[in-house]
Amino acid sequence: MNAGRQTTRRLAPRTGPSSICRSCRDTISRTYASAAAAAVRTEDQIAQHIPPVAQVSPSTSYAVNTGVVLSRPPQITRDLHPFEAAFFLYQRRLNERLALPFTRYFYFKKRTPADVEWKRKMRQRLTPARDIGRYKGYGEEAWNDELLVGADESNFEHQVGKLLEDAEQSGLEGAADTTGATKVDHEPVDKPMPRVTEADRQHDTKSLNRALQRTLYLLVKNKDGQWQFPQDRLKEENLHGAAKRIITHTGGVNMNTWLVGRVPIGHHQLDYPEPRPSGNLQEHGAKTFFMKARIMAGQVNLKENQLDLQDFKWLAKEELKNEVEGSYWRSVKNMLAER
Known part of the structure; x- marks a missing residue:
């Protein structure tokens, strides 16, 4: 070949597997195999960290209840430390x-x-x-x-x-009057009411005239013998309307109460050991949403209650802990005031 001449070889295009050389084909095979293996490992790692999601049947549900946290606010200043x-x-x-x-x-x-x-x-x-x-x-x-x-x-x-x-004392005690008798006159003084009442001394938990420096909460015993806040199943009504109905059905119409707001202050979830049929659904438990209320006057009267309640108590926060179940207490304790 002469130095001044340039020759160009043109290769005809080829189709099929023979168009790629062996070394390139091996490289591509190794690359795709590595990528596929990495993808499999990544999916395995994700599967190890994310638990499988339980598939809930559309026919399962929870009963929705409305509870009322009815309280009597403190009447006097707190006790001094x-x-x-x-x-x-x-x-x-x-x-x-x-x-x-x-x-x-x-x-x-x-x-x-x-x-x-x-x-x-x-x-x-x-x-x-x-x-x-x-x-x-x-x-x-x-x-x-x-x-x-x-x-x-x-x-x-x-x-x-x-x-x-x-x-x-008037300052004249011990001084003799014109007749020679000793004066013991006393000036009338308005005395403050005692901080400890008769209900405190008798530990009458049904009285609102006790623990005047604390917040008391209404606790009722249901038909199953469990102590809890007044509650009932939600019907064709909203939570606020259900709370008003529950207060009346619990203590009668002679209580002057006030529902503080229209938003629940907490909730409690109860899971049944076995599902319970409810129409076409299977109820796995009940969820109770609590509304806050205050009693201004009156007293609870269970004689005509419509919720099959057996008894009631007015209790402070630490007293309430000893009456309710552990799971119930853990759900409601943060809704209650320390004082």
């Missing part, structure tokens, strides 16, 4: 110590009725504040002004009693 009570007592005693260095004439003008009353009361109780203990700011025992552990002055009821006793 022991640390809070001790701190308030410390503040009051400290205020007395800081105020004593001032002469009483800083507060009362000489020979006025207020000054005379102050002198008489100081002679009677030997301390400016009767409810927080005696204190002598002058003398050898002035340093000894701490309350001992278990002292009555640290008790809240003792402090209230002493304040009422001080308010009832």
